[in-house]
Amino acid sequence: xxxxxxxxxxxxxxxxxxxxxxxxxxxxxxxxxxxxxxxxxxxxxxxxxxxxxxxxxxxxxxxxxxxxxxxxxxxxxxxxxxxxxxxxxxxxxxxxxxxxxxxxxxxxxxxxxxxxxxxxxxxxxxxxxxxxxxxxxxxxxxxxxxxxxxxxxxxxxxxxxxxxxxxxxxxxxxxxxxxxxxxxxxxxxxxxxxxxxxxxxxxxxxxxxxxxxxxxxxxxxxxxxxxxxxxxxxxxxxxxxxxxxxxxxxxxxxxxxxxxxxxxxxxxxxxxxxxxxxxxxxxxxxxxxxxxxxxxxxxxxxxxxxxxxxxxxxxxxxxxxxxxx
Numbered sequence: 001x002x003x004x005x006x007x008x009x010x011x012x013x014x015x016x017x018x019x020x021x022x023x024x025x026x027x028x029x030x031x032x033x034x035x036x037x038x039x040x041x042x043x044x045x046x047x048x049x050x051x052x053x054x055x056x057x058x059x060x061x062x063x064x065x066x067x068x069x070x071x072x073x074x075x076x077x078x079x080x081x082x083x084x085x086x087x088x089x090x091x092x093x094x095x096x097x098x099x100x101x102x103x104x105x106x107x108x109x110x111x112x113x114x115x116x117x118x119x120x121x122x123x124x125x126x127x128x129x130x131x132x133x134x135x136x137x138x139x140x141x142x143x144x145x146x147x148x149x150x151x152x153x154x155x156x157x158x159x160x161x162x163x164x165x166x167x168x169x170x171x172x173x174x175x176x177x178x179x180x181x182x183x184x185x186x187x188x189x190x191x192x193x194x195x196x197x198x199x200x201x202x203x204x205x206x207x208x209x210x211x212x213x214x215x216x217x218x219x220x221x222x223x224x225x226x227x228x229x230x231x232x233x234x235x236x237x238x239x240x241x242x243x244x245x246x247x248x249x250x251x252x253x254x255x256x257x258x259x260x261x262x263x264x265x266x267x268x269x270x271x272x273x274x275x276x277x278x279x280x281x282x283x284x285x286x287x288x289x290x291x292x293x294x295x296x297x298x299x300x301x302x303x304x305x306x307x308x309x310x311x312x313x314x315x316x317x318x319x320x321x322x323x324x325x
Contacts, residue, residue, distance in 0.1 A: 010210070013063065017220075052228045053231040066214065071207075080201070088244070092240075094111075099233050121165065127247075140250070159252065164244065167255065177294075179222050179226065179304050182230070183311070184262070194319055207241075257318040268283075271287075
């Protein structure tokens with residue numbers, strides 16, 4: 001029965017996104033919700049100007065419907081299910097406001113960094129206070145591939161804020177090429193679905209495959225050349241969601257491995273800024289890292305497929321460390 005629920009969840013989420021897209025994409029185009037391409041980015045990206053954005057709304061609708069319908073089919077939704085939806089929709093709403101300001105109000109940078117950070121922190125704090133009321137709450141960080149864990153006590157709220165804010169921004173930074181985040185996110189959420197199943201946290205497994213199915217459905221229209229972009233609506237939501245899953249499964253540090261592509265992309269930005277400010281020199285031709293390879297002569301498709309492959313290797317490594325060691 002549970003295997004069928006998992007299978008039907010990913011299929012349902014995939015189909016909802018695929019069926020919504022031919023309706024929603026023209027709607028976005030009629031509203032002139034087109035992407036503005038920043039001038040400092042690769043010149044080859046200028047041709048993407050006007051491509052409909054805010055497609056993350058389709059992903060959020062698909063995740064919510066598939067998760068709730070299939071969870072009710074299996075059992076009553078748990079507090080964990082509602083927590084995951086809270087974070088996903090909360091960060092998605094924050095991203096939607098950012099996209100709306102960029103596209104409709106024609107402010108290319110969207111929300112200010114302070115406004116976005118404040119919103120992310122508020123959602124993270126709400127997550128903490130709800131999570132601490134659940135039976136599964138333990139303020140510990142588990143060390144991958146060991147039986148060790150560190151009880152951090154009240155500092156766990158700092159861990160939660162850092163993880164949710166950090167990974168939502170990391171996925172957002174990675175969303176710079178057609179299909180890059182859609183593919184890497186599908187792989188990462190698939191890995192956490194396996195691990196949640198292994199830990200008998202079936203509600204989390206159902207949510208994870210719902211996200212995987214939704215982004216795979218989105219990938220049909222987001223693969224190069226993209227017909228729609230997810231925008232911050234999608235990328236912030238996906239980053240928050242995967243961080244929340246890692247926290248609820250007590251696999252916080254393993255996310256650094258499974259989400260390795262997102263971590264590397266973020267580190268490339270940090271290193272680039274630090275190097276330029278301290279030495280006046282850049283390490284990469286452009287950051288995040290995917291732009292470096294573009295400017296090195298790689299085709300966009302080659303960069304994306306390479307990053308998908310690396311993401312898959314990280315996901316397999318993460319599963320191996322948790323299940324077989």
